Amino acid sequence: MSNPNNPHSSTPGRRRLLQAAVTVPAVGAAVSALGAGTAVSAAPLAGTAAPGGRFDAESPRFALAVLPDTQYLFDADSADPEPLRATFRYLVAERREANIAFMTHLGDVTEHGTEDEIELAADTFRTLHGKVPYSVLAGNHDISSGTDDQRGDTAYLRAFGPRRFSGMPTFGGASPDGYNSYHVLTAAGRDWLVLALDWRASDKGLAWAQDVLDRHPTLPAVLTTHDLAWADDDGEAHLSGNGQRLWDRLIRGNDQIFLALGGHYWPPGRTVLTNDAGHDVHVHITNYQDRYYGGAGMIRLYAFDLARDTIDVQTFAPWFLARDPARRTPLEEETIELTGPTDRFSLAVPFAERFQGFAPVTAPRPRPAHRVMPRGTVAYWRFDADGLSGAGRPGAAVSPGTVARDLSGNGNDLTVRLLHSSAADVLTWSGDHHTDQPAHASLRFDGGKQPDRGAVLTTKADAPLNSLKFRRGFTIETFVKLPDPYEGDHAWMGILSWEGRNGDAGKTTGWSPDEPTCSLNVTPERFLQFVLYPDVQDADPTSWSHALPVGRWTHIAVVNDGRRTVMYVDGSKIARNPSQPATGIETLGKPFVIGGTQFAERFGQGFYGWIGDTRLVDRALSPKEFMLLAD
Template identity: 50%
Template sequence: MCSPLHQPDGPLLPDAGRRTFLRAAALTGAAAAATGLVSATPAAALPQQNAGAATARWRPDPENPRFTLVVMPDTQYLFDGASINKAPVEASLRYVLDHGRDENIVFLSHLGDLTESGRTDEFEAIGEAFELLDRRQVGYSVVAGNHDIKSSTDDGRGRTPYLDTFGPRRMRQLPTFGGATPDGYNTYHVFRAAGREWLVLALDWRPSAASLAWARNVIAKHPDTPVVLTTHELVYADADGDEAEFSDHGEHLWDELIAGHDQIFLTLNGHYWPAGRTTRKNTAGNDVHLHITNYQNRYYGGSAMIRLYRFDLARNTIDVETVSPWILGRAGERLNDLERGEIEMTGPQDRFAVPIDFEKRFAGFAPVPVRGPRPAEQLLIPGTVAYWRFDSPAHPDGSAAADLRVPDLSGHRNDLVREAVPGSAPDALRWSTDHHPDQPGHGSLYFDGSKPPLRGAYLRTENNAPLNTKTFRSGYTIEAFLRLPADWDAGRNAWGAVLGRRGTLGAAGKTSGDSDEPVATLSVSDGPGLQWAAAPLNQPGAVTNWSHELSRDRWWHVAVVNDGKHTTMYVDGCVVARNPATRTTGLATAGLPWLLGAYEYGGRLDQLMHGWLGDIRIVERPLRVRDFMTAPTPPPH
């Protein structure tokens, strides 16, 4: 199909050579490297690539938050009567096989116009190419474009070479195939990625009213599943590819299906060029991303270029890249002038990122269950010597925490009592219902400390608490939940401590470093970041672990773990970079109380915490990440 504006997608790109050639081997794998093609040969006479099967095993990781959906647009000029060359398509399909593991490729969608005239010989050729995926049981979908069938018909058209080649009989052999309309022209496919199911709805060139009803029913039977809709025609773009618009048929699909089904968050179509995209609000008020992908107007019919939609749920982003594995596979050889411009598309409509807060976007049909509070008994794993939490329903949110005594839920009598700097307001320590989403107790204390002048309140263990004298020779794990407010300021709030030990290095007999520093403190630096500075039993002074800088106004979980030999800090279950290799055994003690929310220097209060503290637990053994308080299920006792 011609562009609605009947013009190509601008001038060919300049040589993308130096950067692309350096990464060609990494992108294409062994299969592409063995092509043996030379640019001096006329394009139509280029021999096919090595048809040897890919060696990489296709087994996507269903739990990895990063996965790739591959999209192949119109390939019609490669399958045009007597002009048939399946090598470019095979190169793209080998890319899927070669990089299935490192890219975590979960699925491939062809957007229609597989062939130019819908002839049997054309479909036989492209059908043979797709056997590369069939043999490895790689999930994929295809849709009919207007060149694959008689364009004036809808999906009730009956038998065609397209249906004979890519109908349900073939598709049902694939593990991702979900079902089809009775006519066979509309299909749906389900794959698992990032710990959940995703659905690809592949619609015909002109789905009938009955088929649209079928599509609605498919979505209704998968009520919690995000849907990617693929079809040949939906949106088109202007000459620059900016702000795509609906075609008349696309408007029909939007009104009859897309707008009213919140699960459809992304649509992909070919047919028109240039490439373009837009975003529309559905009836639920959520964004639907509508993308057009088609390069048939470019050199060698687009050379079976593919789009890589790299979903990254950890970063809430889809990174999109457009490459030609067929040309890229020969990037180390002498390419002709046109090929050099087609290796990789780098325009703003070809290489871009789509920011999506997946949890928020899918909340209307698949909300993430709110994790309820967990009984304290569930957190008392073997070795727990202190556990404090601040979820007190008897105290209203924001009320002053005065005359406070916090029990040690471990039963070891390490209770906490409130102390305050003289002159501090009664509400310098306040109850709060705010908490980390994975925190066992659904409550916290807000510490409103600062200096100068020094103001605020804090908690401490009593003088006779057993925790005061523990040395943790066999190791320890200290965990805490914290949140810094938006107004946290380094000049007023830096070095407020989450918790630490009263007593100086000098008093504990340590001869290295500043003798006035405390024997142990988990403090918030001026970054703000976390610093664990503690004196082990076997060192002459303190050894320090550092976190990265922490964003304000979000909850964090920190764990400091000592295995009897080394100390490691974790933030949100992830190892931080600045963990020293110094041998560290146990913790020095002056036999004095522990402090929560306060930092001492020279044996005197020097700074108080400004922010929220949630549950805090101390265990006298090293824990694994799966045993932290953020663990999805309680560890076995």
Template identity: 45%
Template sequence: MRENQVGPNRRSFLRNAGLAGVGATALGALGVAPAQADTADTAGKSSGRWNPDGDSLQFTVAIMPDTQYLYWGSQNSINPEPQEASFRYVIENSGTPNNNIVFMAHLGDVTQDADVTSFQAVDKTFKILDKANVAYSVLAGNHDVSGDDTRGDTPYLDAMGPQRFKGQKSFVGSDASGYNTAHTFHAAGRDWLLLAMDWRTSAAGFAWANQVIKAHPKLPVILTCHEIVAPTYGDEVYPYESGDPENNAAITSYGQTVWDQLIKNNDQIFLTLNGHYWPSGRVTKKNTAGNDVHLHITNYQNRYMSGGGMLRLYHFDLERNTIDVETISPWILEKDPAKRNRLEVMESRLTTAVDRFSMPFDFEQRFSGFIPVKTRAARGANKVLLPGTLAYWRFDGNHAAPNSPVTTTQKVKDLSGNGNDLTLASVPGTIPGALTWSDDHHPDQPGHASLRFVGGKNPLHGAYLTTAAKAALNTEQFKKGYTIETFVKIPRDWDGGNNGNMPVLVRRGAAGDAGKHGKNTDPKEPVAQLMTTNNGRELQFNCYPLSQTYPTTNWSHGMPEDQWWHLAVVNDGHHTTAYIESAPVADNPSTDSVGIASLGLTWLLGGHEYGGAIDNVFHGWIGDVRIVNRALRPNEFMTQ
């Protein structure tokens, strides 16, 4: 009895939830939720308790599709053990760092025959969840009921109807029929809504569901239903593979009804999950608002032991803007690996492209239509001028309109009050517009503006800014430490050959003229330079300190283009640490480094000097810049 197959701006969102700055869980080099070791669980029945972390930015929704062959009471075939194992897994993995299961949804076909004896066994098994106060939902499939939700009383409704959920805090309510239910769960500091819809929903059922969504206008919605999409590939042999794992399903005739009546005009619905058909697959459709809706089918009833109570785990990560998906059989994973049979070895984890994958998902952008993004307000200079600030430059205020050129008559004032103002300088022959004012900025930047540099070295062109010849900053030696901070964005047209080793902030003066020599010394390079290096777009801070004749250099990982980054270099009087987005980079030398050598020459913002002559100009955006004469802690950075 098989089903018919068918033929061929993030951080402000987190801040609004009160969670900015919470640490992310490492999920592996490939960005997919890491597999746990296949070791036996000798604890037997769960003694754990349901205790998910509702504030963590990483959480999991567990999905259980068609378990029908485990409950075939009319054939005297009842085998609850696989489902019991999955329920234990759900309970024991609530609140754990790698899973944090906050909700479980069953996709229907709970039984094979809709027999009273089948549902008596189902009722007993689901009491495992009830006793642990697990938040979960169940819906009816075509093997549980017939007709639409106006069918009246059934063994399914008697066992799994809304009365079962009335003690749950997550239960919102049901429609008049009792076959359509609504649930909420708390995750990532906010509530989410899940609808569990009947096998065939009537007009009244759809009207109820639309009203539930309307009554919760700011909640993201997951829609579960037994049938919406079906696979467009596959045969009777597994494992299944697809040429296009991201587009291998199609909406069915009834699924089109669900789309038209419920999904397309409700922008809050971002993910739908259904069983019924196999093999698993997915497709993405645009709703009326022009946003993606991800429609997934997951079903393993045709696999070993009717799927063995398999779980599809949707790992939401709001810091990484990713949903990682994996498929496991807790029933098999509980067993001693040495005692598993051949099929159990094969079926413990499903790892084909349709069963284990990652979905990039910009939560802030996708939900912005019903959860408006509250951008962080600009902060005045007085909020940023910490004790010891020697220079602070920002590019908002009364300069000029965005996209207009920076001119020689305009000054960028040093808001620290120390007189280190910046003025325009250009490579000969550079056309106007090579340096412009911009309103683009890092979301956590105090000033909501930046400078857009269009520079390069092959051929040399561009404009930059410089301190005056007698600026106090020129002679500062930073003997007790320093912190240099700024914000940068590298454009998509950045080219390693033309823009590599481009300067962010440079202290003029050749190292050789400052008496520097020894290992890694280039006598023509400047005494201090903060820049992005060749093809990898890494942060590099190369500095000739007062304490020795050779430089110390901090190197970072690569910084992707078209994204704002906060950069910081902190010296505590002896050692220098570089940070990107308040995270220390890998290559921070332990070499003693006291102060910064000075020849009393100017500082350049966006310009680089070699052998006394300009040889490169920055290409991209530079935001606020602050220089402090002491080491700051990350919680004192301009992003805080």
């Protein structure tokens, strides 16, 4: 609860209610089936929950549940633990669906910290115990507010001290006084640290917390405490006096701490501070005791998504969600979910980059060519020293006539050729590469229009690849990256193709007889277009991808099984793959090309961006056989 002696304490005039929508949270579907009296059977706390199911520690998506001040639900003879029981039933039931890793309480469990209040609260936590791991810390209403963590024995410590958590697989330990604790949870394939610090951590408590961080130097850490920050009515959070002490003594100097959560004050708010390493630390205040029914056990879910580098946050009351909608009161309806900017929001967190200073990602080593040439490989080019003569210095021009060797040994070497009157620096060597690419090198193409310029790499006139028909199927793979910023007009630029006109092969169904018989291009919207004139059918089935991102490497695979063609982007099948039959490629004995596409047997612009390892196989590969590293 807010401290009336603090100059930044909330006054009744500042305790405003945020209008809340009644939309059911996406992860809350199952709670409506859990009535207020629904019992949940006990289960051992070993990474599973019943009936919610097993937590997936490897999924890139998981949730951290945050529970602020529940003190008005445990207030002498006015106590009502049922809202909190409903919240705990929700967490158990939804653990699998929302992939809930952990729950942390931010203090002020009770109003007065009496034996009776503490005992009732401790009994209520049994609904959660053994099903979802959790931490609890003392707020100023749970103990004597004039003391720090050296206060000695209390009813709170007897109920919520280390003995309560000792059986949890996440529990790492507690400070000697018992009021500070830490948990290590495994989620998204890595370990995370949760620090639960007392309302007033003493110098000894802070030294203990620093020791925990020192003993876990590679773990990203979430710091939880009761009194951390207060907020203006506009939701801008500011460190409290205790929060400033924690910032100066612990948070700012430990780059591991990227998220710090507190309760105590209202309204809720958030801010971003910069630590000594120059990195963001998200500081949030979460408290709903001023709302209807003392907050009704309202929960906040922090949904971590490491695939999207995002944390999505939502705030809602499971107790009201479980009610029959026809019987909800007006105040219940407006308190089901909070959707203001301090209660429902998303944080952009580039996790790998943010954690690089203390837990750097070990880049995979280059893979030798022989390890990435499966049965049926007809050509494989890479632009490191193994595959490209003269490769080495980033930014160095790749001269016309330079040879990129076909490492499959099938004689499909490529030779560099400048288009039109392009300068030598239109093609340069680069060490930039997709993380999962076998070779750690690429070529940087600076093609463009007005005037047309660029460079291509082409096979010799007698290369076997020029005439292969691929009637049993094929897999064409490459890695590309578009520049950021993506400047200029590069519409319909080619990534790779075979030279020649489909009209010369007797094809009649295409957009133009002057198109090549097979090409992979980029549209004005940055969509991929794969155009194929099959060897057997008189057809032009075309695959279209979504828009490619800029400034990021993309893996592309086009797979044909002898019947139809399917395109994959980053190992995922795209939507717009044609069902039209397609058997083989109607090659005309003319060169295969990387870096451009002809029209009417003339190159216009060249490719703009980076191209990395490129491989052709004469059969359909499954995604697990692509050049991408296996998970």
